[in-house]
Amino acid sequence: MRQGSKGDRQGNINMNSRxxxxxxxxxxxxxxxxxxxxxxxxxxxEVMGIGRNPKKLALAxxxxxxxxxxxxxxxxxxxxxxxxxxxxxxxxxxLFRRNYGLMGSCRAVTDMGSVKETIVSExxxxxxxxxxxxxxxxxxxxxxGSEKTGIANSSPGLYYGGTCIVTPTARTxxxxxxxxxxxxxxxxxxxxxxxxxAHDEKISGISHLPHLLAFMLSxxxxxxxxxxxxxxxxxxxxxxxIGASNEKIWSGIFLENKKAVIGDIDRTTAELKKIRKxxxxxxxxxLQKYIRNARKLRESLNK
Amino acid sequence: MRQGSKGDRQGNINMNSRxxxxxxxxxxxxxxxxxxxxxxxxxxxEVMGIGRNPKKLALAxxxxxxxxxxxxxxxxxxxxxxxxxxxxxxxxxxLFRRNYGLMGSCRAVTDMGSVKETIVSExxxxxxxxxxxxxxxxxxxxxxGSEKTGIANSSPGLYYGGTCIVTPTARTxxxxxxxxxxxxxxxxxxxxxxxxxAHDEKISGISHLPHLLAFMLSxxxxxxxxxxxxxxxxxxxxxxxIGASNEKIWSGIFLENKKAVIGDIDRTTAELKKIRKxxxxxxxxxLQKYIRNARKLRESLNK
Numbered sequence: 001m002r003q004g005s006k007g008d009r010q011g012n013i014n015m016n017s018r019x020x021x022x023x024x025x026x027x028x029x030x031x032x033x034x035x036x037x038x039x040x041x042x043x044x045x046e047v048m049g050i051g052r053n054p055k056k057l058a059l060a061x062x063x064x065x066x067x068x069x070x071x072x073x074x075x076x077x078x079x080x081x082x083x084x085x086x087x088x089x090x091x092x093x094x095l096f097r098r099n100y101g102l103m104g105s106c107r108a109v110t111d112m113g114s115v116k117e118t119i120v121s122e123x124x125x126x127x128x129x130x131x132x133x134x135x136x137x138x139x140x141x142x143x144x145g146s147e148k149t150g151i152a153n154s155s156p157g158l159y160y161g162g163t164c165i166v167t168p169t170a171r172t173x174x175x176x177x178x179x180x181x182x183x184x185x186x187x188x189x190x191x192x193x194x195x196x197x198a199h200d201e202k203i204s205g206i207s208h209l210p211h212l213l214a215f216m217l218s219x220x221x222x223x224x225x226x227x228x229x230x231x232x233x234x235x236x237x238x239x240x241x242i243g244a245s246n247e248k249i250w251s252g253i254f255l256e257n258k259k260a261v262i263g264d265i266d267r268t269t270a271e272l273k274k275i276r277k278x279x280x281x282x283x284x285x286x287l288q289k290y291i292r293n294a295r296k297l298r299e300s301l302n303k
Numbered sequence: 304m305r306q307g308s309k310g311d312r313q314g315n316i317n318m319n320s321r322x323x324x325x326x327x328x329x330x331x332x333x334x335x336x337x338x339x340x341x342x343x344x345x346x347x348x349e350v351m352g353i354g355r356n357p358k359k360l361a362l363a364x365x366x367x368x369x370x371x372x373x374x375x376x377x378x379x380x381x382x383x384x385x386x387x388x389x390x391x392x393x394x395x396x397x398l399f400r401r402n403y404g405l406m407g408s409c410r411a412v413t414d415m416g417s418v419k420e421t422i423v424s425e426x427x428x429x430x431x432x433x434x435x436x437x438x439x440x441x442x443x444x445x446x447x448g449s450e451k452t453g454i455a456n457s458s459p460g461l462y463y464g465g466t467c468i469v470t471p472t473a474r475t476x477x478x479x480x481x482x483x484x485x486x487x488x489x490x491x492x493x494x495x496x497x498x499x500x501a502h503d504e505k506i507s508g509i510s511h512l513p514h515l516l517a518f519m520l521s522x523x524x525x526x527x528x529x530x531x532x533x534x535x536x537x538x539x540x541x542x543x544x545i546g547a548s549n550e551k552i553w554s555g556i557f558l559e560n561k562k563a564v565i566g567d568i569d570r571t572t573a574e575l576k577k578i579r580k581x582x583x584x585x586x587x588x589x590l591q592k593y594i595r596n597a598r599k600l601r602e603s604l605n606k
Contacts, residue, residue, distance in 0.1 A: 143536040147601075163533050190533060205524050206535050210542040213516055215597035216574050221508050225600045230466050230493060232509050233446040235545045237604055239513040242538045244601040247594035251587050258582055265579045269572055271519050276568045279557050287557060291550035294518035297528045298450075298547040301540055 019183060021046040023080040023106075025095060027060035027069070029146055030112050031086030032154035034187070035065035040156045043186050050076035060151050077102045082183060083136075085111035090252040093122035096137070100126055108176040109136040110183075114203060115256040116141060116167045116196035124171055138180040139167040139196060141203070142189060147244040160188035165203075167196040204260035209268065211250060212261065214243030322486060324349040326383040326409075328398060330363035330372070332449060333415050334389030335457035337490070338368035343459045346489050353379035363454045376402045380409065385486060386439075388414035393555040396425035399440070403429055411479040412439040413486075417506060418559040419444060419470045419499035427474055441483040442470040442499060444506070445492060450547040463491035468506075470499040507563035512571065514553060515564065517546030 022038055024031040027049040038044040049066035050073060051057050057069035070076045077083060077099065083106050085092050092111050103109055113119050120139040127135050144162035146153060164184040168177040181191045194202070218225065218240050224232065254261050278286045325341055327334040330352040341347040352369035353376060354360050360372035373379045380386060380402065386409050388395050395414050406412055416422050423442040430438050447465035449456060467487040471480040484494045497505075520543050521528065527535065557564050581589045 143534060145536075145538075162536065165534060192531075192534060202527055202531070202534065206527055206539045209523075210520060210539050212578065213520070214542060214601075215594050216571070216578065217513060217516070218597040218600040219593065220512075220570060220574055222596075222600055224505060224509055225603060228505070229604060231446060231468060231495060231505065232604060233448075233465065235448075236509045236513050238541050238544050239517060240601050240604075241541050244598050244605075245594075247591040247598060250594050251590040254582050254590060255585055255587060258585070261582060262579060265575050265582075267523060268519070269575055271523055272568050272572055272575075275515065275519065276565060279561055279564060279568075282558055282561070284554050284558060287554040288550040290522065291518050291548075291553050293525075294521040295547050295550060297521040297525055298517075298543050300528060301532060301535060301543075302547075 018186065019044040020081045021048065021079055023048045023050060023076050023083045024066070024086055025050045025073075025076075025083070026086035027051050027057060027065060027151055028086060029149050029151070029153050029158075030142075031084070032060050032063060032065040032151040033156060033158035034084065034086065034112075035060065036063065036154060036156035037159055037187055039064060039067065041187070048076045048080065056151065063151050063154060065151060065154060073099045074102050077106065080106045082106060082179070083109040084140075085109070085113070088249050088252045089113040089115045089119060089256045092119050093126070096123050097126045100130060103136055104134070106136065108138055108173075108179045108183075110138050110140040110180045112140060112142055113256075114141055114207065114253045116165075116199045118256045120167060120169060120196040124169065127171075135171055135173045136176065138172055138177045139199075140180060140184065141165045141167070141199060142184060142187075143203075143207070144189075147242050147246075149246050149249070159184075162189050164189040164191050165199050166191055166193050167199050168193060169196065200257050200260045201263075204257055204264050208253060208257055208261050209264040211242050211245060212254065212265070213268075214240045214245075215250075218243045321489065322347040323384045324351065324382055326351040326353060326379050326386045327369070327389055328353045328376075328379075328386065329389035330354050330360060330368060330454055331389060332452050332454070332456050332461075333445075334387070335363050335366060335368040335454040336459065336461035337387065337389065337415075338363065339366065339457060339459035340462055340490055342367060342370065344490070351379045351383065359454065366454050366457060368454060368457060377405050380405045383409045385410060385482070386412040387443075388412070388416070391552050391555045392416040392418045392422060392559045395422050396429070399426050400429045403433060406439055407437070409439065411441055411476075411482045411486075413441050413443040413483045415443060415445055416559075417444055417510065417556045419468075419502045421559045423470060423472060423499040427472065430474075438474055438476045439479065441475055441480045442502075443483060443487065444468045444470070444502060445487060445490075446506075446510070447492075450545050450549075452549050452552070462487075465492050467492040467494050468502050469494055469496050470502050471496060472499065503560050504563050504566075507560055507567050511556060511560055511564050512567040514545050514548060515557065515568070516571075517543045517548075518553075521546045 022044040035047040047066045049060045049069040061069050116139045123137045142164040144158050184191050325347040338350040350369045352363045352372040364372050419442045426440045445467040487494050
């Protein structure tokens with residue numbers, strides 16, 4: 001592997017285009033921000049933006065997120081070194097299946113989905129079933145993003161400094177996995193490896209459950225938000241910021257990670273029962289201990 | 304009432320000290336920020352900081368949060384026009400009771416507690432029991448703050464632009480209530496009136512429950528926070544920011560507002576059951592509808 005360079009938050013990496021042509025499927029917030037970072041940092045020589053909507057693709061081109069755009073996967077994948085799927089999780093396996101035959105020349109295929117087990121196993125089935133020895137896919141989850149969507153909200157600095165989880169399995173080609181790791185490091189990310197199963201369980205707790213609680217909080221306070229929003233302060237706003245996230249993306253994530261998410265809902269219900277008991281008993285000592293522990297944990301994340 | 308002036312976020316109000324002497328009990332984040340705003344904006348001529356700890360009082364004086372400090376309530380309250388309690392909710396009624404005899408000369412007494420029903424009713428009992436016609440107290444809850452505490456984290460701009468809920472009752476002296484409203488408006492706040500009961504119920508949902516969920520989320524993710532914090536992103540951090548709040552303050556709030564908080568815990572459990580059912584049934588349409596409603600509500604708070 002060539003030596004990685006970390007660049008800076010503005011996307012200035014100057015790697016002399018070490019990744020020749022990168023094809024990105026989906027030019028929304030994630031794909032658009034990635035394309036802009038790769039081009040601004042000269043990490044890739046060419047970025048091909050692939051999507052269904054020509055108007056949105058034109059906006060991506062205009063925003064400097066791609067050197068070329070197309071609705072045609074054959075043209076888009078031609079001579080690509082790396083293919084990155086930046087579409088909602090439920091669309092990834094099907095788009096992979098439909099276009100697998102066009103990926104032959106690339107060094108690796110990855111994605112940016114927030115769920116890994118179902119995506120990786122479905123794609124491995126496709127790769128196995130193809131009857132050829134070509135395990136192109138390496139699952140990725142760059143843990144950056146925004147509650148906002150679309151190229152208009154994209155930013156070339158979105159990835160820099162964030163953490164990307166890569167989820168190779170026993171079937172994953174080691175060289176391709178190293179290539180994908182190298183790619184994310186070149187975009188300025190810290191890279192961590194774990195199994196798809198471990199990813200889904202951990203991310204359910206630290207990302208999917210907080211999103212679910214944020215959606216829930218806003219819905220529970222519908223009357224106050226509609227009729228009396230003047231009394232809503234910054235605490236509520238921060239806690240629910242991610243609750244302004246997109247319904248298509250997040251219904252897909254919850255359903256693809258159903259098992260872990262339901263496990264976390266059940267753990268939450270049990271934890272609420274425990275807190276209810278402490279408050280019900282006016283056990284100030286236990287309650288202070290519970291809050292102090294939470295405070296110290298949260299403060300440790302600021303360091 | 305004199306004409307209110309809104310000043311600016313830097314606390315520049317220049318009202319020629321329309322509130323002569325304001326005594327603030329408790330020179331922490333809330334009391335310290337208030338003192339700094341009143342002096343910087345010349346809203347008060349004198350701010351007397353009252354507390355137990357001479358070292359902390361000296362820091363408040365140094366920070367420009369008071370023109371004088373004392374541990375002696377008699378000295379502190381002497382000739383005060385307004386007395387403001389800025390201490391944890393559970394300490395307010397007892398401090399009021401102990402020092403009620405020293406408040407004779409002032410135009411009003413108020414507080415900044417996040418719970419109102421227990422505080423207001425306990426203080427009204429004290430005022431009733433005193434056998435004299437002197438209803439000094441008007442409950443307030445300026446809905447600003449921070450997960451941080453202490454004079455070192457105080458800011459003269461904390462109150463400006465925020466909302467303050469004032470909770471007069473049938474017993475409250477109307478002139479004193481108007482005086483307290485005027486005071487918060489002079490500090491640049493929007494002022495809303497409601498009963499203590501309505502306050503506690505609404506604030507439980509939009510502030511106490513979000514805090515409780517933030518504490519809970521950090522405690523549930525203790526292992527990941529301790530061992531794998533590199534994978535924790537901004538979503539979790541924003542959602543749990545208020546979960547770094549102080550245990551003495553927040554155990555007091557939960558216990559003083561026990562009835563409403565337990566009601567909200569039960570509503571949360573019921574809501575989680577509803578969401579669990581939708582996810583369990585893989586009802587994508589219902590799930591998208593649920594999230595879309597939440598997204599639109601949350602987006603409306605950005606306007």
